Amino acid sequence: KQEVTQIPAALSVPEGENLVLNCSFTDSAIYNLQWFRQDPGKGLTSLLLIQSSQREQTSGRLNASLDKSSGRSTLYIAASQPGDSATYLCARGAGSYQLTFGKGTKLSVIP
Amino acid sequence: DTEVTQTPKHLVMGMTNKKSLKCEQHMGHRAMYWYKQKAKKPPELMFVYSYEKLSINESVPSRFSPECPNSSLLNLHLHALQPEDSALYLCASSQDGGRGFWYTQYFGPGTRLTVL
Numbered sequence: 001k002q003e004v005t006q007i008p009a010a011l012s013v014p015e016g017e018n019l020v021l022n023c024s025f026t027d028s029a030i031y032n033l034q035w036f037r038q039d040p041g042k043g044l045t046s047l048l049l050i051q052s053s054q055r056e057q058t059s060g061r062l063n064a065s066l067d068k069s070s071g072r073s074t075l076y077i078a079a080s081q082p083g084d085s086a087t088y089l090c091a092r093g094a095g096s097y098q099l100t101f102g103k104g105t106k107l108s109v110i111p
Numbered sequence: 112d113t114e115v116t117q118t119p120k121h122l123v124m125g126m127t128n129k130k131s132l133k134c135e136q137h138m139g140h141r142a143m144y145w146y147k148q149k150a151k152k153p154p155e156l157m158f159v160y161s162y163e164k165l166s167i168n169e170s171v172p173s174r175f176s177p178e179c180p181n182s183s184l185l186n187l188h189l190h191a192l193q194p195e196d197s198a199l200y201l202c203a204s205s206q207d208g209g210r211g212f213w214y215t216q217y218f219g220p221g222t223r224l225t226v227l
Contacts, residue, residue, distance in 0.1 A: 034215065043117075043201055044154070044218040089153060097142060097167055097213050101153030 004092050006102035013080055014110050021075040021105045023090035032093040033066050033073045037086045038104070044089065048075070080109045114138075115219035117202050123225045126192060132222045134185040134202030142166075142207035143185040144216065145177060148199040160185060161207050192226045199223055 003026045013019050023033070032051050036044040048057045048064040050073070056065040063076040073090055087104040094100070115136045124130050134143065141162050146154040159167035160179040168177075174196075176188040185202055199221045206214040 032214075036218070041199070041223070043115075043220040044203075046215050046217055049215045093213075097144070097156075097159045097161070099156065099216060101155075103153055 004090060004100050004102035006088075006090055006105050008105060009103065010106040010108075012108040012110060015080060015082060017080050017109075018076070018078050019080055019107070021077070021088050021090075021107070023073040023075070023102055025071050025073075025092045025100075027071075027092075027094075029094070030066075030068055030092055031095055033064070034091045034093060034099065035062075035064050035073075035075050036089045036091065038089060039086050047088075077107075080107075082109045082111050085109050115202055115204055115217050117200075117219035117222050119222060120220065121223045121225075123227065124189070124192065125227050126194075128192075129188070129190045131189065132187040132200055132202075132224075134187075134204075134219055135183055136204040136217070136219075137183055138204060138217070139182075140204035140206055140217075141182060142205045142213050143179060144203040144205075145185070145187055146201040146203065146218075148201055148221070150198075154201055158187075161209075189224075192224075194226050197224055197226045 005024045007022045034049045035047040050066040061078040066073045087106045089104045091099045091101045118133045143160045145157040148154040157171045158177045163179045178186040201221045202219040203216040205216045
């Protein structure tokens with residue numbers, strides 16, 4: 001069974017810090033890797049999508065990388081803000097529309 | 112516009128009720144999805160429609176019945192649910208590259224379902 005693991009499960013940082021969230025997956029036959037943000041009780045907001053042929057994607061203060069050979073992706077958040085506090089989910093995409101989610105990293109940015 | 116809308120936002124129903132969840136998108140996406148998310152757990156795929164045809168059913172009990180009446184609408188009909196079906200039900204859509212290939216999935220805000 002395909003597994004997606006996110007470490008750490010929770011992270012608390014002071015405002016302004018740069019931080020890295022980690023995601024690992026067991027099957028290197030990946031189609032794409034998607035990072036989402038979820039606020040409590042809300043739906044998911046798509047942050048970045050990396051196709052299997054790409055190594056990284058950037059959007060504003062966010063940068064996501066993909067290393068298929070090691071089965072890892074990282075989400076880098078620069079100059080964190082309290083508004084970044086949320087749960088961040090990574091999801092591994094496979095064929096046949098399959099998207100397998102990790103359990104998420106709950107981020108708290110302290111003012 | 113990358114919006115997926117879902118109604119209702121909250122739903123409370125008894126085990127003998129019949130209700131429906133509705134999802135709508137106007138991005139021209141031809142793949143639409145239903146996910147179920149229990150508290151503090153990641154979303155789990157239930158159904159996928161590709162070009163209005165049911166493409167994937169992840170062994171979901173028959174008390175959940177999906178319907179895709181047109182390319183913009185996706186419904187989930189609920190009947191004789193159990194308390195353990197209480198969860199956040201999320202709808203998503205994406206461009207469909209055909210043969211199971213797809214692009215960024217955009218999610219709606221979800222319907223919080225409570226079964227008494």
